[in-house]
Amino acid sequence: MFLRQREPLIFERSVPGKRGMDLAKLDVPAAQDTRPAHLRRSGFDAMPELSEVEVIRHFTRLSKWNYGVDDGIYPLGSCTMKHNPRLNEKVAGMPGFTDSHPMAPDALVQGNLELLYTLQEWLKEITGLPGVTLQPSAGAAGELTGVMLIRAYHVAKGAKRRVILIPDSGHGTNPATAAMAGYEVVELPSLPDGTIAFDDVTDPVNGKVRKGLSTLVRELGTEIAGAMITNPNTVGVFEYRFQEISDLLHSVDALVYMDGANMNALVGVARPGDFGVDVMHLNLHKTMSTPHGGGGPGAGPVCCGANLMPFLPVPVVVRDTVKVGEGEVPRHSYRMDWDQPRSIGKVHTFYGNFGILVRALTYCLSHGSDGLKAATLRAIVNANYIRARLKGAYALHIDSPSLHEVVFSDTNQARHDVHTLDIAKRLIDHGYHPPTIYFPLIVPGALMIEPTESEGKDELDAFCDTMLQIAKEAEEDPDALHQAPTLAPLRRMDETTAARKPVLRWKKA
């Protein structure tokens, strides 16, 4: 990587007359121009002209400025950057899948439908919840679907209710989602261990009292439509009072949404449907190893209890069993059931990010029940190994037992005026992608590390050694850390100017 210091914008390489694509010979008469004159395409201003080789070199060179999972540990907390098996890619590229048309009659896409049905069955067993939709394209889309299910449940009972409760440690998508579904967000305070506070919490700095869950449920009661809770929470700690939280919310018929971003800690070990969760999403691009793709596509299936199943998005994939003679193996056929009168409607144009769902089922079949559990346990071991090796050098803000990720704070290094951002940028110089930083907001200068199950001992040791060296550098040469990174293609970027005077596309000079 980083072989070249600069690859210009493709527009600067464009030369009129070059072609990167040859068209087939036209074997029918040329098109008649039936367009009204003002609707004829007049031209392009930026579309570049290059040969195929130049385009390939451009994207190859640019790629070398990226860091991928195959380059090494990608310790982004809450993002679950695990190995992306090549089998999954190969399967998703099978023409039987890629050429299939979403408007084709069900009888012609039985393979797709069986695949979707099978994946649903896996997700039901993994979550302990009987209803599934695979339509949402990403975690946030899953959240929105889930909250709309909650809303439909209450509307069916006569009132949509007003409030969604969300812990202050939650992902930003949670409050944004609740707002998009027409709800008001009321924040739940955390205890020092990151778990949800039942009692009111007094801020030690400004003395402000923040109402705990018990107070909010008492005061808001049936105004509460539900709560969105990440479990394990964003500091990697299991909400150990989850059952009590569920019971309390259910006592006012408020529903429990679980953000499944951290499900990699629970698969095969505990099931949300067994501890009171009504509805949740899974991030298949986290838990089920589908690639992150530089920002997507992901998939955010939603699993729900029987109370919410009537409201699931249409269509629902169902299996019909064909009656056969005695002693014969029953035959199944699959179809999209569009007849769901209480459904919230469609949440994706077609049936979701199908190609991602193909990869997810491939992951499931590869792992099996035993492999899924082994992966969970290994992810927890890896995170706790890093915790054991780095605590002391880095401050552990929360000392509760953590699962698949560990959150440190920069308070030790801050004494030398070295902060989380400096540590993160210095990791780049050492050849690592930094962890998630400054999140969750409840930990000052958070460094949130999630190694996943993909890392072996050597890789973990090398990463920990580097982190320890950076802690030492912070004491001995803090200024060097303020300068980091110095070995990447670029140094720190001026993000303020980028936002104040935005340049969002190239323009011809």
Added chain:
Amino acid sequence: MRYLPSSPVEDRALLDIIGVPDAEALLVGIPEPLRLKRELDLPTQGSEQEVAWQMMALANKNTRFCAQFLGAGAYDHFVPSAIDAMVGRQEWFTAYTPYQPEISQGTLQHIFEYQTLICDLTGLEVTNASLYDGGTACVEAALMAVRVAKKRNTVLVSRGLHPMYRDVLNTNFDPHDELHLVEVGLKDGVTDMADLQAKLHGDVAAVLVGYPNFLGAVEDLTALAGPIHAAGALLVSVTQEAFAFGWFEAPGKVGADMACGEAMSLGNKPNYGGPFLGFLAVKDAHKREIPGRVVGQTKDLDGRTGYVLTLTAREQHIRRDKATSNICSNQGLVALRANIFMQLAGPEGLRGLAEQNAAKAQYLRQRLLELPDMEAVPGQPFFNEFVLRYKGDMAALQEACLKESLLPGLDLGRFYPEYAGCILWCATELHTRQMIESLVEILARVPATV
């Protein structure tokens, strides 16, 4: 398990440093009663060989076709080999969202180039790093229009919009009691101007119109923009077939204030409907209301040009419940495919492909109309999709085509009762003359009206 770097000796060493006897001891934070006391009731692990075979068997259960004459929002186009080769590089497909710019310049520069090209296609000034798909792009466009228009709460939606986009709009507007979606009818296959004018009023924030619409017809954006702008509303063009941008003028140049839709055609296969590529392009004045990730150009400490995610004050991870949208993960890798596609095609390729699509569709229509049971319906200029009325038996037609491994066009009656008995046909550059002749030949043999 081949994906786990596990061995008895190393596993022991890890546990010893942690100071626990076994991995299960680390589950102490999960209360005993909440743990699963059994193994998951699922098959056990499969070797690569076994799983590849299982998945291949599923893929083979789908019917394969010599030719598909079906579009309706998912188009089969040629995909240059360079795209799969590039996207298959781990640096692209395994990377995370480029939150750490110094180690993500590849992704960031690509998105900046992609944004430039989407703006070029649409004739607008600002776009984002992608949205999920055409339907959700319509939702984001409509919600953004409501924010931009301020204190206007009605969005008019042409009946010519993809019916599933309209379904997704309905789902997402349903929770907002204060917002109203109102349908504008069709006349001769395009938005009915009289109905539009009757429904335009001071509360209308935006009007969403297909360009071309679901029936394949081009809407005259210039003519629609007059009354829409006079009423103080925004015109949002919705394009489900991005190849049309090589044929029809960029919506931003003929009156659209926002352009959104589906760009899967640029370098992707139909893929049973996903992952696809939603896009939304807007005017510069509205840039701070756009949803999703946006990349901007800036300098590093040494004055070198680079790229960062910017205008993040709009986004959920900063603004939480006041964000412009909840979107986080988008369709990054599909946008990369589109970017590579557009760079390979260039202006001549996009124009040439569009001309071929138009030519093939015109030829298909001409040949189909030679059949006694096919009849023209009133319509406007089209691109690569068009509607014909079929006087014969729809089921017999379907059956005859499938028997010869041809997938016919869409039976429109399912979505438009007023078009019962009509078929939406599609042809692209992939349809050879021979495929078209085979289709016509097969249809000629379909038994006459029952």
